[in-house]
Amino acid sequence: MDERAALSLVGDRVAAAGDDCAVVDDLVVTTDMLHETTDFPDGTSRYTAGWRSVGASLSDVAAMGAEATAAVAVYGAPQFDADEIAAFIEGCLDVCEAVDAEYVGGDLDGHEEFTVATTAFGQTDAPVYRSGASPGDAVCVTGTLGRSAAALRRFEAGDTERGNELFRFEPRVAAGRGVAPHATAMMDSSDGLARSLHQLAAASGCGFAIEADAIPVAPAVEEVADGPSDRRELAVHFGEDFELVATMPETAVDAAAEASPVALTRVGTVTESGVTMDGEALPDRGYTH
Amino acid sequence: MDERAALSLVGDRVAAAGDDCAVVDDLVVTTDMLHETTDFPDGTSRYTAGWRSVGASLSDVAAMGAEATAAVAVYGAPQFDADEIAAFIEGCLDVCEAVDAEYVGGDLDGHEEFTVATTAFGQTDAPVYRSGASPGDAVCVTGTLGRSAAALRRFEAGDTERGNELFRFEPRVAAGRGVAPHATAMMDSSDGLARSLHQLAAASGCGFAIEADAIPVAPAVEEVADGPSDRRELAVHFGEDFELVATMPETAVDAAAEASPVALTRVGTVTESGVTMDGEALPDRGYTH
Structure with a gap:
């Protein structure tokens, strides 16, 4: 089963799934996982990894037409290197600052492969979905x-x-x-x-x-x-x-x-x-x- | 650098970090990553993995004294097996239902090791922190x-x-x-x-x-x-x-x-x-x- 088929399975079971964000009252929320082998080419700095991972989730918030409120990230890596973690956090902080959101931390996880999981949320009382396009637009x-x-x-x-x-x-x-x-x-x-x-x-x-x-x-x-x-x-x-x-x-x-x-x-x-x-x-x- | 030292580094840089949840206005938010080698012993069903992963984040929401609003999860695995994903989602849905929260989906990620990242959020206007205990309590x-x-x-x-x-x-x-x-x-x-x-x-x-x-x-x-x-x-x-x-x-x-x-x-x-x-x-x- 490929990822798209699997996502469709999730969509069948979870009503809120299937758009860039899930909508809960006036909140929108989205989560992503990125990892070394597929998302961070050789040479990607930890600063860029933090920026890009959190940015990907903030982009989903943007796609709903929402204000970006805050983001969190989990940093999973085989070793915890102080400089690498500090650089990663700076990237997270800076990308949040670029869109007036707050970076509010996250978690660390000892993990064989460098893996980042991010979640961002935002607010809007008029989310824009993928489903409203009309011929002629x-x-x-x-x-x-x-x-x-x-x-x-x-x-x-x-x-x-x-x-x-x-x-x-x-x-x-x-x-x-x-x-x-x-x-x-x-x-x-x-x-x-x-x-x-x-x-x-x-x-x-x-x-x-x-x-x-x-x-x-x-x-x-x-x-x-x-x-x-x-x-x-x-x-x-x-x-x-x-x-x-x-x-x-x-x-x-x-x-x-x-x-x-x-x-x-x-x-x-x-x-x-x-x-x-x-x-x-x-x-x-x-x-x- | 061990995980506790690294977490303290995060706490130095991110004001909102260091409690069970970060607090943003009246929202509390928390994120966790769990994975096969350290968190899911041999024999753990995907249903249990979904329940337990989302439950761990909901527990952090509980620890702030907040209402649990919603949760999301990323499911990372080497293969996407329909039955396994369906069971995982049932676990996520059921643990959310047990605490009156909404499970609103998440993401899938092809990943060498079975890895789950969860985020839960809740609401309270009076969060309880770790910092208020007094002698005699x-x-x-x-x-x-x-x-x-x-x-x-x-x-x-x-x-x-x-x-x-x-x-x-x-x-x-x-x-x-x-x-x-x-x-x-x-x-x-x-x-x-x-x-x-x-x-x-x-x-x-x-x-x-x-x-x-x-x-x-x-x-x-x-x-x-x-x-x-x-x-x-x-x-x-x-x-x-x-x-x-x-x-x-x-x-x-x-x-x-x-x-x-x-x-x-x-x-x-x-x-x-x-x-x-x-x-x-x-x-x-x-x-x-």
């Missing part, structure tokens, strides 16, 4: 795509400084807050744009028609991409970017863009069914965590 | 001690059914709610009574004088203990029992006991300094997670 993304893919290339090339820098992203909490009042559906792009669109399509019972040229590709991708097809792979399928993908009425796009502190780019239209890019089927392929 | 415990130690013996003897049954504990949320208005300090006994007393002593700047005969020992311990010294080891030092240890003015003990749906037993007195049992130093020895 515009679909937009915040910021640029492909930054984490570019980071991985940098790590592979041994440029750990640039890799770490690209790996630390700002969770789009402020953008989510600004866009939320206009949005009909929203999620983060952690599995890549293509897979995110397929997930929104499934949740909303709609399709998407995307224009390739409209996709805002991260400058860092241009530096590492090996031709246009590689460029598209990194920007559209790789994922791990933690940008927001939101749908909204065409008439609301300008107001939403104005309310977002980062660029909000219209990349296509919500359709009745099917997910296409430039008229061709866009495969549901991306990063499975 | 009584110190009490809920329920009985040694149940998890007895469970481990059962697992070791191959009696997995009884082991699993003993391993599923009811988090003391209702008792915590009842006792909280009377308590000066409270924590859960997850590291064992002895270590919990040392932790309360450090946080409150006090000592404890405990009477061995007063300690409520779980009937399951009597069944497995090999003589009085083993009996004491299992009840006082082994830990993992998730009972509450609370201090309160002597005059409040009867009212607190009445407000608790489980037995609340007075086991000793808060003193100026030192932790003793029957007048002899009680070593700060217990389970280090």
